[in-house]
Every structure is written in C-alpha cells, then in structure tokens.
Amino acid sequence: MHIxxxxxxxxxxxxxxxxFRIDEEAKRMVPAPGLxxxxxxxxxxxxxxxxxxREHHADARTTVLTLGPDSARNAIKHGLAMGADExxxxxxxxxxxxxxxxxxxxxxxxxxxxxxxxxVLTGRQAADWDAGVVGAGVGELLxxxxxxxxxxxxxxxxxxxIERVLDDGTEIxxxxxxxxxxxxxxxxxxxTPNLRETMRAARKPVTVWKAADLGLAAxxxxxxxxxxxxxxLFVPVKNNRCEFIAGSPEEQAAGLAQRLRAAKLI
Amino acid sequence: MTAASTTLVIAELAQGRxxxxxxxxxxxxxxxxAGTGDxxxxxxxxxxxxxxxxxxxxxxxxxxYWMEHAxxxxxxxxxxxxxxxxxCREQVPALVLAGHTAAGADLAPRLAFRLGTAxxxxxVAVSLSGGRPVFTRPCFGxxxxxxxxxxxxxxxxxxxxxxxxxxxxxxxxxxxxxxxxPQLDDETRRVTVVxxxxxxxxxxxxxxxxxVIAGGRGLNGPDGFRWxxxxxxxxxxxxxxxxxxxxxxxxPRSWQIGLTGRTVQPELYIAVGISGAGHHMAGCGGAKxxxxxxxxxxxxxxxxxRFGVVGDYLQIVPAFIDELQKLRPPINADERR
Ligand SMILES: Cc1cc2nc3c(=O)[nH]c(=O)nc-3n(C[C@H](O)[C@H](O)[C@H](O)COP(=O)(O)OP(=O)(O)OC[C@H]3O[C@@H](n4cnc5c(N)ncnc54)[C@H](O)[C@@H]3O)c2cc1C
Ligand SMILES: Nc1ncnc2c1ncn2[C@@H]1O[C@H](COP(=O)(O)O)[C@@H](O)[C@H]1O
Numbered sequence: 001m002h003i004x005x006x007x008x009x010x011x012x013x014x015x016x017x018x019x020f021r022i023d024e025e026a027k028r029m030v031p032a033p034g035l036x037x038x039x040x041x042x043x044x045x046x047x048x049x050x051x052x053x054r055e056h057h058a059d060a061r062t063t064v065l066t067l068g069p070d071s072a073r074n075a076i077k078h079g080l081a082m083g084a085d086e087x088x089x090x091x092x093x094x095x096x097x098x099x100x101x102x103x104x105x106x107x108x109x110x111x112x113x114x115x116x117x118x119x120v121l122t123g124r125q126a127a128d129w130d131a132g133v134v135g136a137g138v139g140e141l142l143x144x145x146x147x148x149x150x151x152x153x154x155x156x157x158x159x160x161x162i163e164r165v166l167d168d169g170t171e172i173x174x175x176x177x178x179x180x181x182x183x184x185x186x187x188x189x190x191x192t193p194n195l196r197e198t199m200r201a202a203r204k205p206v207t208v209w210k211a212a213d214l215g216l217a218a219x220x221x222x223x224x225x226x227x228x229x230x231x232x233l234f235v236p237v238k239n240n241r242c243e244f245i246a247g248s249p250e251e252q253a254a255g256l257a258q259r260l261r262a263a264k265l266i
Numbered sequence: 267m268t269a270a271s272t273t274l275v276i277a278e279l280a281q282g283r284x285x286x287x288x289x290x291x292x293x294x295x296x297x298x299x300a301g302t303g304d305x306x307x308x309x310x311x312x313x314x315x316x317x318x319x320x321x322x323x324x325x326x327x328x329x330x331y332w333m334e335h336a337x338x339x340x341x342x343x344x345x346x347x348x349x350x351x352x353x354c355r356e357q358v359p360a361l362v363l364a365g366h367t368a369a370g371a372d373l374a375p376r377l378a379f380r381l382g383t384a385x386x387x388x389x390v391a392v393s394l395s396g397g398r399p400v401f402t403r404p405c406f407g408x409x410x411x412x413x414x415x416x417x418x419x420x421x422x423x424x425x426x427x428x429x430x431x432x433x434x435x436x437x438x439x440x441x442x443x444x445x446x447x448p449q450l451d452d453e454t455r456r457v458t459v460v461x462x463x464x465x466x467x468x469x470x471x472x473x474x475x476x477x478v479i480a481g482g483r484g485l486n487g488p489d490g491f492r493w494x495x496x497x498x499x500x501x502x503x504x505x506x507x508x509x510x511x512x513x514x515x516x517x518p519r520s521w522q523i524g525l526t527g528r529t530v531q532p533e534l535y536i537a538v539g540i541s542g543a544g545h546h547m548a549g550c551g552g553a554k555x556x557x558x559x560x561x562x563x564x565x566x567x568x569x570x571x572r573f574g575v576v577g578d579y580l581q582i583v584p585a586f587i588d589e590l591q592k593l594r595p596p597i598n599a600d601e602r603r
Binding site: 013017020022027029099100101104124125127128129130131132133135136137139140141145146147148149161164165166167168169170171172173174175176179184185186226227228229230231232233234235236238240242243244245249250252253254256257259260261263265266 | 343344367368371372375376378379380383384385386387388395400404405406407408409410411412413414415416417418456457458459460461462463464465467477501509512513519520525526528533534544545554555557558563568569570571572573574575576577578581582585586588589590593
C-alpha cells in the first residue's frame with residue numbers, strides 16, 4: 001500500500017502575530033526575522049494518520065509530498081523523522097505564488113508520476129491562508145472519492161473507513177480505495193520525532209522535481225496559471241478600549257452585572 | 267457579471283427548516299442583486315422538503331430548484347457535489363454561495379474544481395466590484411484579511427454565520443419552484459455513510475443564542491463548564507469553548523468556536539479563561555460586546571473586550587451568578603415555557 005501525504009511548510013501558526021508583517025502594497029505577508037517555518041499542523045496530523053495505518057499494515061509506504069521553496073525540504077525532513085519513508089519536493093521558480101488550483105494541479109501531476117497510490121492524505125487546511133481547498137482539489141482532479149475532516153482513518157483490505165467531524169457530531173464513512181482524505185485536528189496529537197528516527201531520516205531519499213519533470217508548462221503553474229486574484233491583504237483595525245472592572249471578586253461581579261444591565265446586554 | 271445573471275444559494279436545513287445561515291445567504295444574494303436585476307436562486311437537496319421551497323422564497327429566493335432524490339436526504343458529499351454540478355451546468359450561475367459549515371466547506375471546493383473554477387472559503391463578506399464578486403476572508407489565523415476575486419466563473423464561496431442579516435419572512439413574495447430529479451450515477455455511491463453520531467444539544471443552539479459563554483484552557487478541567495452552564499442557565503445563553511477544551515475532551519467538540527469551529531455573533535460573548543488567539547476570535551469577533559474573565563491582565567482577549575475582569579474564574583463566575591440572581595430572580599421552568 002502506498003500512501004501519499006501532501007504537506008505544506010508554513011510560518012509557525014502558533015507564533016505571536018507581531019511576527020507576521022503584512023505588506024499591504026505588495027499584498028504579501030512578510031515574516032519577521034526569527035519566525036519559524038514548520039510543517040502545517042493539520043498536515044503533521046495527516047502524516048500521523050499515515051503512520052497509524054502502518055502500525056496495522058506493515059507493507060504501507062508513506063511519501064511526503066511538498067510544493068514549496070527550497071526551505072520546505074525541512075518540512076519533508078520533519079515528516080521523515082516522524083517515520084515517513086520518502087519525500088518529494090516540488091521546487092521551481094515557476095511554482096511561486098501558486099493559488100489553490102495551480103498547487104493542486106502540480107501536486108496531482110506529481111502523484112501521477114509517483115505511480116501507484118492507494119490513499120492520499122492532506123490536512124483540512126493549510127495554517128497560513130486557511131483555505132481548505134487543495135485537498136478537495138487534488139481529489140477532484142484525480143477523480144477520487146473525497147472525505148473531508150477526518151478524526152480517524154482506518155484501512156481494511158481495499159476499503160478506507162473514516163470518522164468525519166460534523167458541526168454537531170461525527171459520521172462514519174467507508175470508501176473504496178484509492179481515495180483522498182483530509183485530516184482534522186480531532187485526530188489527536190502528532191508524534192514527535194525521536195533521535196533515532198531523526199538520524200535514520202537523514203538517509204531517507206528526497207526527490208526534487210521541477211515543473212518540466214512533471215510535464216507541466218510554466219504558464220499552467222504558479223502565479224501564471226492561477227485563477228484567483230488577491231485584490232487586497234490587510235490587518236483589520238480595532239478601535240476597542242476595554243473597561244477593566246476593579247475590586248474584590250464580589251465587587252467585580254457586581255460592577256460587571258451593573259454595566260451589562262446599563263448597556264442592555266442582559 | 268453580465269446583466270440578468272443568477273446567484274445560486276445552496277440551502278441547508280436544520281430540523282427540516284431553513285438554517286439560519288441559509289436565510290442570511292439569501293439576504294446577501296438579494297443585496298448583491300439589488301440594482302443589477304440579477305436573479306436569486308436557491309437549491310435545496312432533499313427527498314422531502316415540505317414547506318421549504320416556500321420558505322426560501324419568503325426569505326428572498328426568486329427561483330427554487332428542489333433537487334429531489336433519496337440519496338440527497340442528508341448531506342452526502344459525492345451526491346450533493348454531483349447534483350449541484352448538474353444544476354450549475356444547466357443554469358450557469360455567476361455566483362454560488364454556500365454556508366461555511368461541515369457540509370458547505372466540503373461541497374464548495376469540490377464543486378468549484380468540478381466546474382473548472384475557483385472558490386473562496388470561510389468568507390465574512392462579498393461585494394461587487396466592477397460587476398465582479400469580490401470576497402473577504404480571514405487568513406493567517408484570523409489575524410489578517412484577504413480580498414479575492416476570480417478569473418473563472420462561476421465564483422464559488424462559503425460564508426461564515428453572521429455574513430448578512432436575514433430578511434424577515436415575507437409570505438407575499440412570489441417565486442418559482444422547479445423540481446429536478448438529478449442523475450446520480452454509481453460513482454456517487456463510492457462513499458457510504460455507515461453511521462451518524464449526533465451530540466445531544468440541550469437548550470439554545472450556539473448560532474441562535476443572544477448570549478454565549480465560552481470556556482478555555484483557563485477552566486483547568488471539565489468541571490469548570492458546570493459553572494458556565496449554570497451561568498448560561500441564568501442568562502438564557504448557550505455554552506461554547508475554545509479549541510483546547512475540545513481537544514482535551516473537557517467538552518464536546520461541537521462546542522468549538524473559531525476559525526476551524528463554529529462562528530457565533532451574539533449580542534454578548536463572555537470568554538472565560540480564553541487567551542484570545544486570532545484562531546479563536548475568528549469565530550466570535552463579530553459579537554456586539556465581549557466580556558473577558560482572565561487571570562492575566564495582558565491576555566490578548568482584553569484587546570477585543572468591552573469589559574474586562576482580571577481574576578480567577580472560580581471566584582468571579584460564582585459571584586457573578588449570585589449577583590445576577592439578585593438582579594433577576596431565577597425564572598422557574600414553568601414560566602420559561
Ligand atoms: C490552524 C489552527 C486552527 C485553530 N483553530 C482554532 C479554533 O477554531 N478555535 C480555537 O479556539 N482555537 C483554535 N486554534 C488554537 C488557538 O491557536 C489557541 O491555541 C487556542 O484558542 C487557545 O485556547 P485557550 O485560549 O483556551 O488557551 P490558552 O491560550 O492556554 O489560554 C488560557 C487562558 O486562561 C487564563 N487562565 C488561566 N487560569 C485561569 C483562571 N483560573 N481563571 C481565569 N483565567 C485563567 C490564562 O491567563 C490564559 O489567558 C487553532 C490553532 C491553529 C494552529
Ligand atoms: N504547497 C503545498 N504542498 C503540499 N501540500 C499542500 C500545499 N498546499 C496545500 N497542501 C495540502 O492541501 C491542504 C489544504 O491546503 P489549503 O487549501 O491551502 O488550505 C493542506 O493541509 C496540505 O495537505
């Protein structure tokens with residue numbers, strides 16, 4: 001069984017927002033020096049899901065597939081240190097400023113080139129733009145059944161069984177493989193690489209492909225093939241002043257109740 | 267968009283009725299159509315839909331497509347995407363709007379790819395610029411906003427709750443209802459639902475509540491939610507949470523508010539033991555007033571709060587409940603009914 005996990009490298013989404021500078025003119029996010037780049041957390045959980053499947057299927061082989069700049073190699077290394085078997089980095093100036101469509105298009109070309117693939121796992125959304133589109137797009141372009149927001153992924157023979165998060169509960173679904181599943185944080189924490197796996201990861205193969213290696217022309221990838229136009233990128237202004245209510249807990253409680261009453265909020 | 271084009275709203279039902287967010291989407295579509303003479307259409311996917319087409323019209327639809335099929339009764343991605351794509355190919359809308367719910371967030375990206383177009387997810391606003399729809403959505407953990415447009419059509423988007431105020435129901439509005447039986451081929455049966463497990467909801471739904479009381483990691487355990495429930499009982503509100511208590515199993519996951527949880531827009535949002543991460547505020551920042559109870563005076567939540575109480579919730583919340591009971595004697599169950 002071959003599992004491909006699509007994983008993106010993003011600026012650490014847990015970092016303080018002061019580390020993120022928005023250049024409104026260039027419509028770009030400019031990371032402050034020291035802002036760490038990490039594998040997007042939901043993608044890390046997608047790798048985790050693949051490794052949990054391997055615990056029951058010794059033959060399962062996991063490939064981490066990343067489209068990004070050369071630095072994104074570190075996200076792949078992280079996946080390999082977690083226990084994935086090999087990595088593929090799609091790295092080419094032509095891929096820059098991709099949108100969800102051109103990203104999915106390139107990932108699909110790579111998955112096809114990899115050959116047999118039984119299960120594609122992605123994160124529910126990448127923790128930079130928070131779109132949640134590429135996973136579904138890869139599935140659609142490959143013509144696979146798509147199941148989103150998985151909290152649990154199990155494989156039995158040629159069937160994948162998924163527990164999917166709903167707004168008010170969960171549902172259990174089954175699909176014949178090959179299939180595409182997007183993973184949500186409800187899957188649980190991803191494992192942290194240990195020293196031994198990290199050492200082993202250094203010897204695992206990472207293949208780098210350019211657009212031409214995938215048979216893609218420069219005008220169908222990256223910014224050139226994009227369907228979305230970023231009109232504006234900005235930080236919303238807050239004109240808020242907080243009124244702190246002082247005193248003992250009882251006084252604070254009374255003060256709060258009075259103010260909420262006066263403001264007709266209760 | 268050319269003159270008479272169509273905006274298609276994908277309807278969702280809650281207990282057999284229009285969901286509140288669907289009514290908001292219809293109002294939004296109407297607002298965009300005002301002045302352009304565009305048509306507002308709605309698609310409802312259901313085997314039975316008694317009264318729903320009429321309600322869609324009363325809330326702003328000019329045309330209702332009732333997609334009728336046993337496989338469409340509950341949300342089933344493969345079937346809904348297939349049916350929606352068929353409808354879009356026939357009716358050629360310029361804009362397709364769905365709610366940013368578990369269903370809409372699953373459907374919209376797939377529909378967009380199937381139609382060879384693009385999608386904006388989790389939007390907070392849509393407007394027209396030079397006749398083209400532009401979408402505003404939170405990104406970078408809810409801390410920034412981007413405004414997008416597309417070079418392809420139809421433009422597909424999912425909208426967060428509170429994107430527009432729903433129109434009052436007007437039963438004198440007239441519209442057309444077309445019953446469509448979509449062709450659902452074998453491919454739509456590649457994915458089967460084995461079982462659905464629904465969390466029990468007691469009292470008011472989060473999205474409908476005027477007052478929401480939410481707890482975070484600062485509650486230090488599941489017991490803290492009992493205090494919040496008691497407070498919700500006194501105020502007639504609903505209880506929600508940040509992601510941390512959901513991940514830790516202190517409360518049901520369906521209570522999660524935020525970027526990857528639910529979006530609420532109450533009059534009053536009381537955040538207890540929540541630090542105020544952008545990811546969380548993306549789901550509650552639209553509240554009319556926020557009250558924060560937190561031991562840390564420097565917590566980010568106070569930047570968004572109208573009233574701040576610095577202190578241990580275990581002291582503040584019980585005292586607050588006492589105070590409210592003094593102000594307003596507890597309503598007994600009979601009166602409430
Ligand atoms: C991609 C992504 C998506 C995410 N989506 C969401 C989402 O949808 N919703 C969401 O909520 N989070 C989400 N998160 C997580 C988010 O970044 C924060 O980690 C989370 O919101 C923090 O939860 P918290 O405020 O409860 O906990 P903390 O940040 O740990 O804050 C706890 C607060 O409680 C206070 N406190 C401690 N003890 C007490 C006491 N006794 N009384 C009163 N106050 C006390 C502390 O001072 C602190 O401010 C997401 C994260 C990522 C990376
Ligand atoms: N550049 C990328 N490289 C690899 N996988 C990606 C990339 N962008 C998106 N993905 C995958 O698609 C998911 C959804 O991304 P998005 O639609 O950008 O939110 C992510 O969680 C990843 O699994």
